[in-house]
Amino acid sequence: MPEVTVPQSSPARRLWTAVEPLHALVYFAPETAAAARAVGLPSWWMGYFAGRAAPLGAVGPAPVAAMFHGFSPAMVARSLPDAWSFASPEAVLEARTEAVRAALDRTLPAGAGRSLARLAELLEQAVTGCDFEGRPLTAAWARVARPTDAAMRVWLAATVLREHRGDGHVLAAVHAGLGGLDTTLTHVATGGVPLAAVQDNRGWTEAEWEDSRRRLVERGVLDGEGRLTEAGAALRRRLEEDTDRLAASPLAALGAEGVEEAIRLAVPLSRHLVDTGALPVPNPMGAPRP
Incomplete structure (x- = not known):
């Protein structure tokens, strides 16, 4: 398989790697699942879709599937809009916030207060550089009360920044002619995320997986064994480079020294979450141990 040279040294990617675990704890903490049940949401996935979409209001399945990009629309429709009949977006967001607060209190290392306070300042400064055009999740989460x-404060700023990067990644994938499942398959083919980590939790049927593989083979992106071709590896490199480029404005707001300071502060905290099992690696997001 041709090598996909991921620009690990780019500041945008280094910042994402350093900060993503501080956000992604929300998807694995038992407090989050318990909070969703407490407000009446009957399934984990309903809690996921409602919780991540809550700042958008009582949104339906079609726009959420479009924004989240990697999930089957049918899977999203099993949770939305029904979730809003059990709990309002405001109630879901409040419960999720309190759950994350409890999870962070449980999982972050003792004595991290000074680092967290400074990291919060830096990440909030980065958020001021976020552009919202074509980035609905970023815009919605940026309006959540600080x-x-x-x-x-660290968690919310990390959330806005990761949704900004994620919205940009969707824009880059669409520009590359990749649908949500196509993007997932090319990511799997890079070795960046195991197939097992995504195949069972994105809701696509086996027929849909096969249709996506066929399309990518016909385009010359994958070979018959599901591996990236030379052209596919080049496409994936461009996708990653475009994602980094589209994530650059928050870094400009922070400045090079601020970016490096944020990375230095975030890495020990994120490594602690990974090393104590609060965030599994590998994971469906493809987030590595920093």
């Missing part, structure tokens, strides 16, 4: 405690 918490007062440092750990939650």
Whole structure:
């Protein structure tokens, strides 16, 4: 398989790698699942879709599937709009916020307060550089009220930044002619995420997986064994480079020294979450141990 040279040294990718675990704890913490049940959401996936989409309001399945990009529309439709009949977006967001606060209190290392306070300042400065055009999730999460405690300020800012990067990744994938499942298959083919980590939790049927593979083979992106061709590896490199480029404006707001300081502060905290099992690696996001 041709090598996909991922620009690991780019500042945008280094910042994402350093900060993503501080956001992604929300998907694995038992507090999050318990909070969703407490407000009446009957399934984990309903809690996921409602929780991540809550700042958008009582949105339906079609726009959420479009924004989240990697999930089967049929899977999203099993959770939305029904979730809003159990709990309002405001109630879901409040419950999710309190759950994350409890999870961070449980999982972050003791004595991290000073690092968290400074990291919050830096990430919030980065958020001021986010552009919202074509980025609905970023715009929605950026309007969530800022918490007062440092750990939650870090989490919210990390969330806005990762949705900004994610919205940009969707824009880059669409520009490359890749649908949500196509993007997932090419990511799997890079070795960046195991097939087993995504195949069972994105909701696509086996026929849909096969249709996507066939399309990518016909385009010359994958070979008959599901591996990237030379052209496919080049396409994936461009996708990653475009994602980094589209994630650059928050870094410009922070400045090169601020970016490096944020990375230095975030890496030990994120490594602690990975090393203590709060965030599994590998994971469906493809987030590595920093």
